[in-house]
Amino acid sequence: xxxxxxxxxxxxxxxxxxxxxxxxxxxxxxxxxxxxxxxxxxxxxxxxxxxxxxxxxxxxxxxxxxxxxxxxxxxxxxxxxxxxxxxxxxxxxxxxxxxxxxxxxxxxxxxxxxxxxxxxxxxxx
Numbered sequence: 001x002x003x004x005x006x007x008x009x010x011x012x013x014x015x016x017x018x019x020x021x022x023x024x025x026x027x028x029x030x031x032x033x034x035x036x037x038x039x040x041x042x043x044x045x046x047x048x049x050x051x052x053x054x055x056x057x058x059x060x061x062x063x064x065x066x067x068x069x070x071x072x073x074x075x076x077x078x079x080x081x082x083x084x085x086x087x088x089x090x091x092x093x094x095x096x097x098x099x100x101x102x103x104x105x106x107x108x109x110x111x112x113x114x115x116x117x118x119x120x121x122x123x124x125x
Contacts, residue, residue, distance in 0.1 A: 002027045002114045006096035008081075009119030016123075017084045022096030022116055024077040029053065033102035034079035035070060035112075038092035038121075045095065049081060050105055059106045064090075088125040093118040 008020040022034065035050030048068065051058040055072040069082040079096065097105075097112035104110030 002098065004096045004098060004114055004116035006094065006116035006119045009094060009121045011122040011124065012086060014087055014123055014125045016086055017082070018086065018121060020081040020083065020094055020096075020119060020121075022079045024079075024098055024114075027077075029077040029098075031100055032076075032098045033100070033105070034072065034096065034098045035059075035102075035105070036079075036081050036094055037097055037112075038090075038094045039118075040089075040092040043092075047105065047108065048094070050097075050102055051079060052102055057102075059102075083121070086121075086123045088123050091121060091123050093120050 003025050006022040031053055033052050036048040037045050038048050039045040047061050049060045049070040051070045058070050067085045071080050095118045096116035098114040099112040
């Protein structure tokens with residue numbers, strides 16, 4: 001049974017940085033893409049960034065491109081999201097996610113099968 005534990009959220013000022021972490025357990029991670037979604041109050045959960053199992057390819061939403069960086073750890077069951085130049089509109093609960101098939105997730109036609117519990121990010125202007 002796959003489990004994802006995400007962490008690293010907090011309350012910061014606009015322009016600050018945060019680094020989110022996610023550790024997966026319970027599976028062989030060599031074939032799983034991992035990434036992040038977020039959900040702001042009153043809004044639907046939206047795609048933020050995803051990365052292939054080997055870290056060779058990464059994908060970002062337009063709203064975070066150039067400010068956020070996703071990466072895999074040396075141990076492939078970990079994924080990080082470095083968030084720089086944070087804005088108030090980045091305020092949301094951020095969810096780690098994992099799935100074998102990244103194409104549908106990036107295209108917006110499917111959702112990841114596995115989710116973390118979420119970590120709150122609050123950015124004050």
